[in-house]
Amino acid sequence: MRIDELKIDSEMLYSGHNACPGCGAALAVRYLTKALGPNLAIVLTASCWSIISGMPPLTALKCPILHCPFPSAGSVGSGVKRGLNAAGHDDTTVVVLAGDGGTFDIGLQAMSGAAQRNEDYIFVCYDNEAYMNTGMQTSSATPFGARTATAPYPLFKAGQKKDIMQIMAAHGIPYAATATVAFPDDMESKLKKAQAIKGFRFIHILSPCPPGWGTESSDTIHLSRLAVSTGFFPLYEIENGVTWKMTHYQGEKKTPLKEYLSAQRRFKQMDRQRMEMLQHEVDHEWDCLMEKVATSPSE
Amino acid sequence: MAYEMLSGSQAAAAAVQRAGVDLVAAYPITPQTAIVETLANYEAKGELGGDFVSVESEYAALACCYGAAAAGARVFTATASHGLAYMHEVIHWCSGARVPVVMVNVNRAIGAPWCLDPDQGDSLSQRDTGWMQIYCSGAQEVFDTVLQAYVLSESLLLPCLVVFDGFYISHTYEAVDIPEKEKTLEFVGEKRFKPQVVPGNPVNLHGLTTGDNQILLVRNRHESMIKALDLFKQVNKKFEGYFARSYKAVDSVIPPGSKTVFVAAGSTVETIRWALPGLKDCGLIQLRMFRPYPAEELCAVLEAHDVERVIVVDRNCSIGMGGIFSQELKAALYNMENPPIVEDLLLAGGIDLTIDMLHRVLETTAEGKNADQKWGVDVR
Numbered sequence A: 001m002r003i004d005e006l007k008i009d010s011e012m013l014y015s016g017h018n019a020c021p022g023c024g025a026a027l028a029v030r031y032l033t034k035a036l037g038p039n040l041a042i043v044l045t046a047s048c049w050s051i052i053s054g055m056p057p058l059t060a061l062k063c064p065i066l067h068c069p070f071p072s073a074g075s076v077g078s079g080v081k082r083g084l085n086a087a088g089h090d091d092t093t094v095v096v097l098a099g100d101g102g103t104f105d106i107g108l109q110a111m112s113g114a115a116q117r118n119e120d121y122i123f124v125c126y127d128n129e130a131y132m133n134t135g136m137q138t139s140s141a142t143p144f145g146a147r148t149a150t151a152p153y154p155l156f157k158a159g160q161k162k163d164i165m166q167i168m169a170a171h172g173i174p175y176a177a178t179a180t181v182a183f184p185d186d187m188e189s190k191l192k193k194a195q196a197i198k199g200f201r202f203i204h205i206l207s208p209c210p211p212g213w214g215t216e217s218s219d220t221i222h223l224s225r226l227a228v229s230t231g232f233f234p235l236y237e238i239e240n241g242v243t244w245k246m247t248h249y250q251g252e253k254k255t256p257l258k259e260y261l262s263a264q265r266r267f268k269q270m271d272r273q274r275m276e277m278l279q280h281e282v283d284h285e286w287d288c289l290m291e292k293v294a295t296s297p298s299e
Numbered sequence B: 001m002a003y004e005m006l007s008g009s010q011a012a013a014a015a016v017q018r019a020g021v022d023l024v025a026a027y028p029i030t031p032q033t034a035i036v037e038t039l040a041n042y043e044a045k046g047e048l049g050g051d052f053v054s055v056e057s058e059y060a061a062l063a064c065c066y067g068a069a070a071a072g073a074r075v076f077t078a079t080a081s082h083g084l085a086y087m088h089e090v091i092h093w094c095s096g097a098r099v100p101v102v103m104v105n106v107n108r109a110i111g112a113p114w115c116l117d118p119d120q121g122d123s124l125s126q127r128d129t130g131w132m133q134i135y136c137s138g139a140q141e142v143f144d145t146v147l148q149a150y151v152l153s154e155s156l157l158l159p160c161l162v163v164f165d166g167f168y169i170s171h172t173y174e175a176v177d178i179p180e181k182e183k184t185l186e187f188v189g190e191k192r193f194k195p196q197v198v199p200g201n202p203v204n205l206h207g208l209t210t211g212d213n214q215i216l217l218v219r220n221r222h223e224s225m226i227k228a229l230d231l232f233k234q235v236n237k238k239f240e241g242y243f244a245r246s247y248k249a250v251d252s253v254i255p256p257g258s259k260t261v262f263v264a265a266g267s268t269v270e271t272i273r274w275a276l277p278g279l280k281d282c283g284l285i286q287l288r289m290f291r292p293y294p295a296e297e298l299c300a301v302l303e304a305h306d307v308e309r310v311i312v313v314d315r316n317c318s319i320g321m322g323g324i325f326s327q328e329l330k331a332a333l334y335n336m337e338n339p340p341i342v343e344d345l346l347l348a349g350g351i352d353l354t355i356d357m358l359h360r361v362l363e364t365t366a367e368g369k370n371a372d373q374k375w376g377v378d379v380r
């Protein structure tokens, strides 16, 4: 499917924004604003998107953007939604937009608090798997084996990527879903579904980053697709923390992870043993996911 | 008039309930807890008149207030000590974003080690964040100042910190005149600020800017803050019309012939006021407003009374320099032709000010090495 074939209404991301060519994060927000707009308010925390959004008075989006301190996104979202309610704008969709750092790491406490209170907004994490704004340093979303500016060769990211979806599922929030830019129709239907639900909703969008990942800008969609077909980033949704559903399932036969890894310079020095370890981890996670889907209570 | 026996904390909460707030975000810390609990009780009885949210940290409380105020809500939060320190990033942010937030800070020492006593270092550490700071000396003043803070904050688009001492004010009870909500609402009035986040209006609020633009924003904030000195007078004139009470940024009781004046902020003001008749040739200045700093008013009072000696009561210490109120006062006196000598009585840690202490300090002279700094523990 092509973006201009989408049924969704109108473009809300202006051309001339400040993202690098091939930026997955810019695409993700383009799709999400198209799907959720026009009655939107965005709370934006420190991240590449602080730059992409433009230097005020310029703006990259056709909706209000309220910037906030790095750890605060989850709390500022609560305030904006409640403030808009007090002002009579109950119908406005509030989106909190954060990178993986602003979600998995420094923003986790605020997000967890808001999720537990079931605050009525959509938290969108665009995950480029490192602190890109500050130059590709390790975050807890960085996959095992990747090289980063704080784990330069011969170092590599030692731990596994934090399982944010399980954390959010454990909060019992009404809706959580994964998405990625190669599947805009899947992303759109999840966003629309999320928009119709009240309470805390979480969308985790894998967003390839050419300079950070060491890829060509023309490879973004290809990588996003590989992330799904290898099972590295499965597409699914979780309702009320208990009902797990695959939204894109291409059968048991997954593309070997090596194809995904060797297409990115951040994994260039990864030896076979570590690749196998990561493959093993991905297979294990996949099995766990299939188990959760199979044993999910039906509605 | 309807007097109620209230603690300083209850008085603060009563004012918030009568200010027409849209949102209270709360997190507990001793000695502030009674404020959020009292507000929660209003909420439980359906009397708050706004939204109440118990968040997971002070950082979240102020961040939530920031978001709500940016969307046009009248907001409140309260904290103390570690809570205020924990908010620090958002404290700066609220001022830079020009949102009118009113917050109460109940003074308490900051660890390590843990200490609950009312050192003022918590609020004074936030001196340079672009918030107005008003120090109260009793529960009535707390009630009245919280109401006034909304008018100041919304008029100038700057947040306002209302400060009072832990325990001495937060936990002691006094008769407080609590006017009808109708009247307080009328005094505070309709919101004087416009929402920043308006659905359909595509603005990029508080995103990246340059130093060249930032200096203009900082200057603008500074100039707005200075306006609070005049505005405080107008607000109190209006307040007087409504409630037959008023306050000044710098208040004083200086009997004729006073050679020495104590300068204090917070509850020590009342201790000195009480002791004053027994202190020979002494007067008292209450520094109520700390930001903006009322330098001219202070100098004018000292000049008018030909004061020779000033003893500043500092329940705080900027380690490596000394009492913060005394440092600020010395800076303000620089342009005076015959400035008085300034001595510092340091009650850092939050120790009690006793009448004996006042007598002992008066007996000492200001000569000799470091004689201008007296530690409370040495003179009690």
Ligand SMILES: Cc1ncc(C[n+]2csc(CCOP(=O)(O)OP(=O)(O)O)c2C)c(N)n1
Pocket: A025, A046, A047, A048, A049, A069, A070, A071, A098, A099, A100, A101, A102, A103, A128, A129, A130, A131, A132, A133, A134, A139
């Ligand atoms: C408290 C604080 N610490 C550090 C920073 C510096 N900083 C700004 S953005 C950023 C990284 C953001 O990473 P992520 O959330 O993954 O978003 P990305 O830049 O990758 O889009 C950091 C460390 C900050 N703004 N605030």
Ligand code: SF4
Pocket: A018, A019, A020, A021, A022, A023, A024, A025, A026, A048, A052, A128, A132, A133, A208, A209, A210, A211, A212
């Ligand atoms: S560094 Fe990566 S995430 Fe950031 S703008 Fe460039 S491509 Fe996008």
Ligand SMILES: [Mg+2]
Pocket: A099, A100, A101, A126, A127, A128, A129, A130, A131, A132, A139
């Ligand atoms: Mg990132």
